[in-house]
Amino acid sequence: MSNLKVEIYDNINDINKNQWDNIVEQSYLGSFFHRYGWIKSIEEGIGYKGKHLIISKNDNLVGILPNFKTRIIKAPFNQLISITPGFGGPIITGNEKEVLDLMLKSLSKMCRGNIILHCITTLNPGYQRYNNALVKNGYQPNLDYCRFVIDLDRDIKDIILKMDKKRRYNLKKGSDNEFKITDEKFDDTNLKDFFDVYTRVMEKIDGVKYPFNFFISLKKNLHDRIKMFSVKVNGKKVGQHLYFLDKEQSSLHHFFSAVSESDFKYYPSELLHEHGLKWGIQNNYKKYDFGGTGSDFNDGLFKFKEEFGGHLVPTLTWEKSHSLIRWNLFKVGRYFYRKSQ
Numbered sequence: 001m002s003n004l005k006v007e008i009y010d011n012i013n014d015i016n017k018n019q020w021d022n023i024v025e026q027s028y029l030g031s032f033f034h035r036y037g038w039i040k041s042i043e044e045g046i047g048y049k050g051k052h053l054i055i056s057k058n059d060n061l062v063g064i065l066p067n068f069k070t071r072i073i074k075a076p077f078n079q080l081i082s083i084t085p086g087f088g089g090p091i092i093t094g095n096e097k098e099v100l101d102l103m104l105k106s107l108s109k110m111c112r113g114n115i116i117l118h119c120i121t122t123l124n125p126g127y128q129r130y131n132n133a134l135v136k137n138g139y140q141p142n143l144d145y146c147r148f149v150i151d152l153d154r155d156i157k158d159i160i161l162k163m164d165k166k167r168r169y170n171l172k173k174g175s176d177n178e179f180k181i182t183d184e185k186f187d188d189t190n191l192k193d194f195f196d197v198y199t200r201v202m203e204k205i206d207g208v209k210y211p212f213n214f215f216i217s218l219k220k221n222l223h224d225r226i227k228m229f230s231v232k233v234n235g236k237k238v239g240q241h242l243y244f245l246d247k248e249q250s251s252l253h254h255f256f257s258a259v260s261e262s263d264f265k266y267y268p269s270e271l272l273h274e275h276g277l278k279w280g281i282q283n284n285y286k287k288y289d290f291g292g293t294g295s296d297f298n299d300g301l302f303k304f305k306e307e308f309g310g311h312l313v314p315t316l317t318w319e320k321s322h323s324l325i326r327w328n329l330f331k332v333g334r335y336f337y338r339k340s341q
Contacts, residue, residue, distance in 0.1 A: 033086035037221035045214030062094025087123035148310035164307035174267030239268025
């Protein structure tokens with residue numbers, strides 16, 4: 001372990017891009033959300049401060065763990081989270097035990113003062129391999145969130161047949177209209193149109209609204225990894241979906257929507273998801289990911305995504321308190337906050 005070097009960076013710009021993305025691409029756990037461009041877009045566009053942990057051996061990266069320092073919702077404390085928005089977790093290409101042990105030891109030193117929590121939110125179920133090591137180091141598993149994923153090794157007709165009858169009915173009703181779906185250029189004009197509707201929707205549902213600068217940064221840093229589809233009915237634009245092309249995991253991620261409630265009558269979500277599924281199949285992606293939702297079968301978003309016929313994938317998450325008293329106060333506050341929702 002003496003040959004391993006630990007470094008912590010507040011800004012991804014101080015780390016070699018090629019080395020970072022190379023280790024992401026080498027690991028079967030690496031994803032779009034680990035990429036240098038995604039981390040950079042969060043720093044530039046949202047303003048989160050990085051606390052990126054890298055382990056090297058003889059000047060070669062053998063482990064990375066991207067983290068951001070953020071305020072805990074409804075609490076006067078901070079956390080380190082790997083990562084938000086999106087999914088993180090350690091990427092290790094060297095000796096797993098040595099590198100992971102050193103990472104966890106270093107994180108204990110990083111969580112000081114007002115930082116009371118470290119959280120790891122992952123995409124690939126393969127992160128289950130680290131559960132025992134994390135639990136032994138004081139982390140607690142959390143299954144509050146999940147995703148619905150459709151395997152794209154089938155014909156689109158078979159996928160539609162597996163959907164709930166409500167989604168099939170809505171898709172048929174939407175198809176009865178004179179509609180056109182366009183693969184939009186991810187340029188300033190289309191981005192502004194998308195953001196205007198996205199903002200109104202997020203404000204209405206009291207959702208997390210990311211700033212316009214974040215989308216501008218995505219365009220600059222990851223333009224070749226983004227797809228934007230729009231649907232028009234009778235010449236009127238009634239919905240847009242923004243997708244991320246996760247070549248590392250061979251997944252097409254539906255991540256952001258811009259669909260106004262006034263246009264629900266045209267069934268734009270069903271039409272856009274059908275188009276996205278077809279595009280994913282035609283372009284040899286293995287999975288179509290509907291994005292995250294809470295693990296509550298009674299929740300409207302959970303039900304909506306489930307009705308498209310995907311299988312449920314737990315979003316494996318681990319949390320570790322670094323201040324027992326303040327952590328217990330936070331957990332009590334979080335409990336009552338969730339009860340009030």
